[in-house]
Amino acid sequence: MAVSKISGDALADLLSRWPAWDGPLYRLFADRIAMLADTGELPAGLRLPPERELASALSVSRNTAAAAYQLLRDEGLAETRQGAGTSIAPHVTTPAAVHRANGLFAGLLQASRVEVDLTLAAVDCAPQVTAALCDPATVLSEAERRAVIGTTGYFPLGLPELRTALAELLTARHGLPATSGQILVTTGGQQAIDLLMRTFVIPGQPVVVEDPTFPGALDALHRAGARPIGLPVSHGLDPDRLARAVTTHRPALVYLIPAHHNPTGLVMPAASRLRIAELAAAHPGTLFVDDMTLAEHSLRTGPNRSLPPPLAAAEPGLPNLVTVGSLSKLYWGGLRIGWIRAVRPMISRLAAAKAAADLGSNVLGQAVTAAVMASKHADIVRWRTGQLRARRDVMHAALRQQVPDWSWDLPEGGLTLWVQLPGGADGGAFAQAALRRGVSVVPGRLLSTADANRDWIRIAYTRSPGELRAGVPPLAQAWHGISDRWPAGRRSA
Amino acid sequence: MAVSKISGDALADLLSRWPAWDGPLYRLFADRIAMLADTGELPAGLRLPPERELASALSVSRNTAAAAYQLLRDEGLAETRQGAGTSIAPHVTTPAAVHRANGLFAGLLQASRVEVDLTLAAVDCAPQVTAALCDPATVLSEAERRAVIGTTGYFPLGLPELRTALAELLTARHGLPATSGQILVTTGGQQAIDLLMRTFVIPGQPVVVEDPTFPGALDALHRAGARPIGLPVSHGLDPDRLARAVTTHRPALVYLIPAHHNPTGLVMPAASRLRIAELAAAHPGTLFVDDMTLAEHSLRTGPNRSLPPPLAAAEPGLPNLVTVGSLSKLYWGGLRIGWIRAVRPMISRLAAAKAAADLGSNVLGQAVTAAVMASKHADIVRWRTGQLRARRDVMHAALRQQVPDWSWDLPEGGLTLWVQLPGGADGGAFAQAALRRGVSVVPGRLLSTADANRDWIRIAYTRSPGELRAGVPPLAQAWHGISDRWPAGRRSA
Numbered sequence: 014m015a016v017s018k019i020s021g022d023a024l025a026d027l028l029s030r031w032p033a034w035d036g037p038l039y040r041l042f043a044d045r046i047a048m049l050a051d052t053g054e055l056p057a058g059l060r061l062p063p064e065r066e067l068a069s070a071l072s073v074s075r076n077t078a079a080a081a082y083q084l085l086r087d088e089g090l091a092e093t094r095q096g097a098g099t100s101i102a103p104h105v106t107t108p109a110a111v112h113r114a115n116g117l118f119a120g121l122l123q124a125s126r127v128e129v130d131l132t133l134a135a136v137d138c139a140p141q142v143t144a145a146l147c148d149p150a151t152v153l154s155e156a157e158r159r160a161v162i163g164t165t166g167y168f169p170l171g172l173p174e175l176r177t178a179l180a181e182l183l184t185a186r187h188g189l190p191a192t193s194g195q196i197l198v199t200t201g202g203q204q205a206i207d208l209l210m211r212t213f214v215i216p217g218q219p220v221v222v223e224d225p226t227f228p229g230a231l232d233a234l235h236r237a238g239a240r241p242i243g244l245p246v247s248h249g250l251d252p253d254r255l256a257r258a259v260t261t262h263r264p265a266l267v268y269l270i271p272a273h274h275n276p277t278g279l280v281m282p283a284a285s286r287l288r289i290a291e292l293a294a295a296h297p298g299t300l301f302v303d304d305m306t307l308a309e310h311s312l313r314t315g316p317n318r319s320l321p322p323p324l325a326a327a328e329p330g331l332p333n334l335v336t337v338g339s340l341s342k343l344y345w346g347g348l349r350i351g352w353i354r355a356v357r358p359m360i361s362r363l364a365a366a367k368a369a370a371d372l373g374s375n376v377l378g379q380a381v382t383a384a385v386m387a388s389k390h391a392d393i394v395r396w397r398t399g400q401l402r403a404r405r406d407v408m409h410a411a412l413r414q415q416v417p418d419w420s421w422d423l424p425e426g427g428l429t430l431w432v433q434l435p436g437g438a439d440g441g442a443f444a445q446a447a448l449r450r451g452v453s454v455v456p457g458r459l460l461s462t463a464d465a466n467r468d469w470i471r472i473a474y475t476r477s478p479g480e481l482r483a484g485v486p487p488l489a490q491a492w493h494g495i496s497d498r499w500p501a502g503r504r505s506a
Numbered sequence: 507m508a509v510s511k512i513s514g515d516a517l518a519d520l521l522s523r524w525p526a527w528d529g530p531l532y533r534l535f536a537d538r539i540a541m542l543a544d545t546g547e548l549p550a551g552l553r554l555p556p557e558r559e560l561a562s563a564l565s566v567s568r569n570t571a572a573a574a575y576q577l578l579r580d581e582g583l584a585e586t587r588q589g590a591g592t593s594i595a596p597h598v599t600t601p602a603a604v605h606r607a608n609g610l611f612a613g614l615l616q617a618s619r620v621e622v623d624l625t626l627a628a629v630d631c632a633p634q635v636t637a638a639l640c641d642p643a644t645v646l647s648e649a650e651r652r653a654v655i656g657t658t659g660y661f662p663l664g665l666p667e668l669r670t671a672l673a674e675l676l677t678a679r680h681g682l683p684a685t686s687g688q689i690l691v692t693t694g695g696q697q698a699i700d701l702l703m704r705t706f707v708i709p710g711q712p713v714v715v716e717d718p719t720f721p722g723a724l725d726a727l728h729r730a731g732a733r734p735i736g737l738p739v740s741h742g743l744d745p746d747r748l749a750r751a752v753t754t755h756r757p758a759l760v761y762l763i764p765a766h767h768n769p770t771g772l773v774m775p776a777a778s779r780l781r782i783a784e785l786a787a788a789h790p791g792t793l794f795v796d797d798m799t800l801a802e803h804s805l806r807t808g809p810n811r812s813l814p815p816p817l818a819a820a821e822p823g824l825p826n827l828v829t830v831g832s833l834s835k836l837y838w839g840g841l842r843i844g845w846i847r848a849v850r851p852m853i854s855r856l857a858a859a860k861a862a863a864d865l866g867s868n869v870l871g872q873a874v875t876a877a878v879m880a881s882k883h884a885d886i887v888r889w890r891t892g893q894l895r896a897r898r899d900v901m902h903a904a905l906r907q908q909v910p911d912w913s914w915d916l917p918e919g920g921l922t923l924w925v926q927l928p929g930g931a932d933g934g935a936f937a938q939a940a941l942r943r944g945v946s947v948v949p950g951r952l953l954s955t956a957d958a959n960r961d962w963i964r965i966a967y968t969r970s971p972g973e974l975r976a977g978v979p980p981l982a983q984a985w986h987g988i989s990d991r992w993p994a995g996r997r998s999a
Contacts, residue, residue, distance in 0.1 A: 048851065135658035146870050147651050148643070158640050165628035166840025200693060200864035207863050211729075216709070232862040236704075347659025347869035358541070369725040370700050371693035375868035376840035377639050 019055070021062040021070030025441050026459060027054060028071070038073055039080035046081075047090055050101055060100045061091065072442040072449075072495055128451035129484035134275070134428035134473040138345035139397060141389040145381050152384035161380040169368040170360070171198025171352070172379040178386040179352050186390075187308065188322035189336065190329045191354050197363050200374045202306045202339030202351035203229045204367075209266065209335065209353070210237035212366045213300050218265040221258050223250055225431070225460035225469070227275045227304065230268050239265070243462035249279045252288035259296055266300045272308035272320050276431040276460060276471040278424025283321035290327035293334045306339045306351075309394045311426045312402045325354070332356045340382065342428060343397055349374065350382050401428065401475070408474040408481050415489040418496075430472045431457075434492075436499035440470045446495050450487035512548070514555040514563030518934050519952060520547060521564070531566055531942075532574035539574075540583050543594055553593045554584065562932075565939040565988055621944035622977035627768070627921035627966040631838035632889060634882040638874050639838075645877035654873040662861040663853070664691025664845070665872035671879040672845050679883075680801065681815035682829065683822045684847050690856050693867045695799045695832030695844035696722045697860075702759065702828065702846070703730035705859045706793050711758040714751050716743055718924070718953035718962070720768045720797065723761050732758070736955035742772045745781035752789055759793045765801035765813050769924040769953060769964040771917025776814035783820035786827045799832045799844075802887045804919045805895045818847070825849045833875065835921060836890055842867065843875050894921065894968070901967040901974050908982040911989075923965045924950075927985075929992035933963045939988050943980035 019027075028045050049055040061082070062070070068078040082099050085091035093099045138146070145152045153161075161172070170176065176193040183191040199205040206229065214220060216238025222230060224243025234241055242262055244254055250269065259267065269289070271281035281289075293301040303324040311318050325334045332355075339351035353363055367373065385393075408430060409423055421432040434440060440456040447454055457469030474481060512520075521538050542548040554575070555563070561571040575592050578584035586592045631639070638645045646654075654665070663669065669686040676684040692698040699722065707713060709731025715723060717736025727734055735755055737747055743762065752760065762782070764774035774782075786794040796817040804811050818827045825848075832844035846856055860866065878886075901923060902916055914925040927933060933949040940947055950962030967974060 048854070054855075133658060133660065135660060138655045138659070143652070143655050146655055147648065150641070155640065159636070162631045162636050162639055162838070162840065164840065165626060166631070166834070166838050166842070167626065167628060200867065203862070204864035229862070229865070236859070236862050341659070345655070345659050346865075347655065347657065349659070349864065349866065349868045361541070362547070366729070369696070369722070369729050370863070371697035371842065372722070372839075373842065374693065375842045375871045378868045378871055 017056070017058065018060040019062065021066040022441055022458065022464070024062060024067065025070040025445060038077050039084055042071075042077075042081040043084040043090070046085060046101075050090060055101050057101050060098050063098060069439075070441060070445075072446040129476065129480050129487070130453050131472050131474075131476070131481075131484055132453045132455045134342070134475050135346050136342055136397065136401075136428070136475050137477075138347065139343070139393045141393050141396070142344045142348070142385055145385045149377075149381050152381060152388070157380070157384075158377070161377055164376070166376050167373050168198075168376060168379075169373045170364045171196065171374070172376055172383065175350070175379040175383040175386075178383040179354075182386065182390065183323075183336070183354060187305070187326070189326045189354070194357050195354050195360060197353045197355075197360050197367065198374060198379060199337075199351040199353060199367065200371070201341050201346070201349045202304065202337060203233070204370075205337035205339070205351045205353045206230050206268070206302070206304070207233040207236075208363055208366050208370065209300065209302055209337070210234055210239065211370075212363060214239045214265045219262040221255070221262065221264045221267040222462060223269060223274065224462050225276055225457060225466050225471075226268070226462075227270060228455070228460050230304070231460070231462065234268075241462035243465065245465070246274065246277065246279070249274075249281060250285065252285045252292070255289065256292055259292060259299055263296075264299055266302060268302045268304065269324070270304045270307070271324060272305050273310050273424070273426035275307060275427060276429045276455075277422075278427035278429065278431070280320055280425055286321055286324050287327055290324050290331070290334065293324070293331055294328055297333050299333060301334045303334070303336045304338070305336060306342055307427045308338070309343055310398060310401065310428065312398060312405055313425050314402075330356060332359060335359065343393060344382070344385070348378055348382055350379065404474045404476070404478060404481060405430075407478045408472065408485070411482055411485040412472075412488075415485050416492055419492075428473055428475050430474060432470050432472055434468045434470065434499075436496075437468050438496065438499040440466070440468055442498075443492065443495065444470060447488055447491040450491050452484045452487045452491070454488070510549070510551065511553040512555065514559040515934055515951065515957070517555060517560065518563040518938060519949075531570050532577055535564075535570075535574040536577040536583070539578060539594075543583060548594050550594050553591050556591060563934060563938075565935040565942075622969065622973050622980070623946050624965050624967075624969070624974075624977055625946045625948045627835070627968050628839050629835055629890065629894075629921070629968050630970075631840065632836070632886045634886050634889070635837045635841070635878055638878045642870075642874050645874060645881070650873070650877075651870070654870055657869070659869050660865050661691075661869060661872075662866045663857045664689065664867070665869055665876065667876040668843070668872040668879075671876040672847075675879065675883065676816075676829070676847060680798070680819070682819045682847070687850050688847050688853060690846045690848075690853050690860060691867060691872060692830075692844040692846060692860065693864070694834050694839070694842045695797065695830060696726070697863075698830040698832070698844045698846045699723050699761070699795070699797070700726040700729075701856055701859050701863065702793065702795055702830070703727055703732065704863075705856060707732045707758045712755040714748070714755065714757045714760040715955060716762060716767065717955050718769055718950060718959050718964075719761070719955075720763060721948070721953050723797070724953070724955065727761075734955035736958065738958070739767065739770065739772070742767075742770075742774060743778065745778045745785070748782065749785050752785060752792055756789075757792055759795060761795045761797065762817070763797045763800070764817060765798050766803050766917070766919035768800060768920060769922045769948075770915075771920035771922065771924070773813055773918055779814055779817050780820055783817050783824070783827065786817070786824055787821055790826050792826060794827045796827070796829045797831070798829060799835055800920045801831070802836055803891060803894065803921065805891060805898055806918050807895075823849060825852060828852065836886060837875070837878070841871055841875055843872065897967045897969070897971060897974060898923075900971045901965065901978070904975055904978040905965075905981075908978050909985055912985075921966055921968050923967060925963050925965055927961045927963065927992075929989075930961050931989060931992040933959070933961055935991075936985065936988065937963060940981055940984040943984050945977045945980045945984070947981070 064078040068075045091099050092102045176196040179196045180191040180193045183189040210233045214237045219242050220234050220239040221242045223246040305323050323336050325336050336354040418435045419432050421430050444456045455471040457466030557571040561568045584592050585595045669689040672689045673684040673686045676682040703726045707730045712735050713727050713732040714735045716739040816829050818829050829847040911928045912925050914923050937949045948964040950959030
């Protein structure tokens with residue numbers, strides 16, 4: 014049997030926010046390793062990285078890494094053999110399928126002492142939505158509320174009122190014709206992606222994504238057992254390159270974010286969109302997924318703010334061209350409302366998958382949301398884009414002043430800055446150093462299928478201006494504390 | 507390549523409620539087949555059952571079956587070749603993994619003209635819950651509501667207040683010690699089961715269930731690619747038989763409903779529970795799941811109403827003994843609130859799976875539910891069990907009077923009657939006959955892993971007494987219309 018190993022980087026991803034607690038680093042490290050061994054994420058026999066590699070990946074001293082391994086040995090969690098390095102000791106856990114923890118979302122799962130979280134691109138609840146949630150009577154009459162509560166409560170396809178409201182939104186605001194029968198309501202955009210991966214990808218099949226891409230899509234993809242194929246998109250996706258990938262790999266699914274791509278904020282031009290719709294028509298064996306979660310997050314001002322229509326607008330009846338989205342980044346993540354738009358037969362199949370997964374989402378939340386959409390959607394979009402434009406500009410100005418050697422393009426929309434560190438600096442090591450100063454950012458590697466984007470980081474600008482301003486000085490200090498490890502190739506932003 | 511076939515029974519399951527629309531039967535049949543071919547549920551080349559077998563499975567005349575096949579041929583949906591029978595014609599659909607529609611939940615996914623639905627064991631919303639949902643201010647102050655809405659809205663583990671309330675419920679009311687850290691909130695009990703299957707079962711691994719069992723568990727099990735092994739439980743699960751099955755098959759997971767088993771209503775005795783907890787301790791490689799969704803649905807009166815504690819009460823720290831439940835059958839299904847109780851490392855792994863599946867459930871619904879639980883839980887249980895006791899008695903009396911040759915045991919709890927038809931009558935054929943009279947029941951076969959329970963049906967008694975009384979005469983008429991096909995072995999109830 015081959016010895017399995019874990020690299021320093023992969024271990025750093027699993028450790029996630031470990032240093033954001035109190036206590037000596039080697040103790041925190043050992044505690045987190047113990048927990049990962051308990052959950053089976055680090056299986057018995059797994060070879061840990063050499064001390065030097067670990068120290069580098071975590072931005073800690075060699076002595077700290079040595080002390081951490083010594084503690085693991087002292088507590089029976091690891092064993093070191095001459096010439097074979099340090100490995101996880103045999104221990105009792107429940108047997109399980111292999112589990113890949115996503116270092117980003119892992120942050121949601123544990124209490125941490127991060128003071129400014131710039132990883133999660135979550136928005137606060139829009140005031141129009143807050144008002145409706147606090148007092149549903151402002152948007153639904155008592156009779157309407159009682160009618161919803163008087164149902165069985167099981168709507169695997171989604172509440173009819175919300176399906177209708179979403180179909181109207183796509184038709185009227187985005188130029189994508191849709192009927193309520195073509196809509197499935199999901200628990201956020203994440204479930205939309207997960208249901209598509211579970212239903213249409215067989216383990217081992219290739220799935221094409223942009224690289225970098227939304228880490229939640231990578232998480233769903235890995236859990237479906239798909240084989241990820243990343244296409245570099247530093248300046249936008251090249252349709253020719255995508256065409257070659259589809260012809261070569263015959264992927265089960267292609268996942269794209271044409272509207273304010275996460276993390277770059279780039280908008281795919283109309284011509285590229287048409288090319289991709291043609292590509293979908295020519296390859297009925299591949300499902301093309303257009304994620305338009307951020308389509309209404311344009312931060313441009315002036316007359317030409319509207320985006321080209323979604324991919325499916327060119328071929329609204331194509332069975333293998335599907336659109337997904339979410340209200341989480343416009344209204345509030347706590348609503349947990351997302352959707353899939355597809356031809357009706359596919360919606361039937363996805364609804365059967367949704368029924369097996371959870372029998373449908375929370376019902377009253379859907380009713381309140383449908384009512385808010387009907388009367389306040391345009392208002393909310395205006396309010397949210399104004400808020401985010403101001404926050405993007407605050408973050409942009411603060412970084413420009415305090416870390417002028419970083420480089421990024423000012424995004425036209427979306428929620429994040431995609432920042433390149435100079436001199437080939439390691440984004441993972443920097444993220445660890447920043448964490449120890451109480452600020453979290455996402456290393457570019459976690460948004461990649463193949464360990465690419467190592468010298469990039471993603472910074473969300475969705476927190477309040479005060480938090481953003483408070484977060485930048487620790488980032489700059491963390492950078493100045495370790496940047497001399499990569500002295501080459503400094504350039505100005 | 508082997509020719510694939512579908513049996514008359516399997517086709518009847520897929521057709522589900524097809525005859526509950528207007529129009530001639532053969533037309534409805536052909537429409538439904540076309541839809542199933544569109545969605546890929548009936549793949550091109552699939553051999554349909556011979557006319558005689560189809561007629562029998564659907565309780566229609568041979569002429570109707572022949573007319574339906576003729577219409578399929580006329581519309582290019584099927585082709586008949588000499589000696590090769592009738593099969594689905596090649597057609598364009600999106601490629602996809604094989605999909606097994608569950609004939610029960612399929613009913614939720616389509617509009618139908620069923621007048622009395624006795625399939626879905628859904629309850630109406632308890633008045634205490636209706637009041638809180640209509641006006642959240644009655645249970646949460648404005649400050650409390652704003653505090654919840656002021657969060658990011660992402661709680662893959664569940665809202666802390668609800669996790670605490672659920673832990674207290676288990677500890678105080680069920681004798682199962684639990685802390686909030688041992689609770690994961692899910693979108694209903696269905697997601698609890700689905701997450702466990704997805705996380706702990708590798709395709710091809712055996713999973714042991716009672717037979718009959720909850721059809722939602724079978725649906726999740728099939729989608730996880732598990733190999734189902736059913737243990738007959740007409741008089742309750744025999745722990746010795748379970749022990750032999752675990753030793754022989756080494757299943758990845760065992761799914762049990764010890765408290766008011768669905769569909770029989772049986773309660774597993776304390777001695778059997780202890781045996782099974784011991785079995786779990788002796789087989790750390792198998793995950794034992796105790797579904798206590800119906801644990802508070804005791805319909806007994808008098809002093810000895812309390813159930814033995816859940817399986818995990820005997821071994822609260824055992825990593826491979828997990829408890830799941832739901833508020834859907836006590837409060838309301840539309841809340842979509844379920845939960846998993848397990849040791850903390852397992853909760854960590856399940857939360858990572860939940861994050862990849864949907865990043866967490868609707869948040870404000872969790873806050874309102876936690877508040878209702880804190881002040882009104884005991885009230886709701888008293889109200890619900892009183893309601894259901896009356897309904898069970900109405901259904902019992904009406905059936906006894908109108909179909910005295912059926913047999914069932916009066917259940918001590920739960921939501922359903924498990925009824926045996928006399929003379930080996932086919933429950934599927936009867937369900938089809940009942941549907942055409944506007945009443946739906948579940949054929950026993952759909953609650954089975956292996957085509958067993960063919961002469962049984964499940965009847966939910968959760969609808970209003972008026973609906974139940976209206977539903978029984980059509981059931982009796984349907985029975986009397988076809989019962990002469992199974993003249994043997996009549997017996998009295």
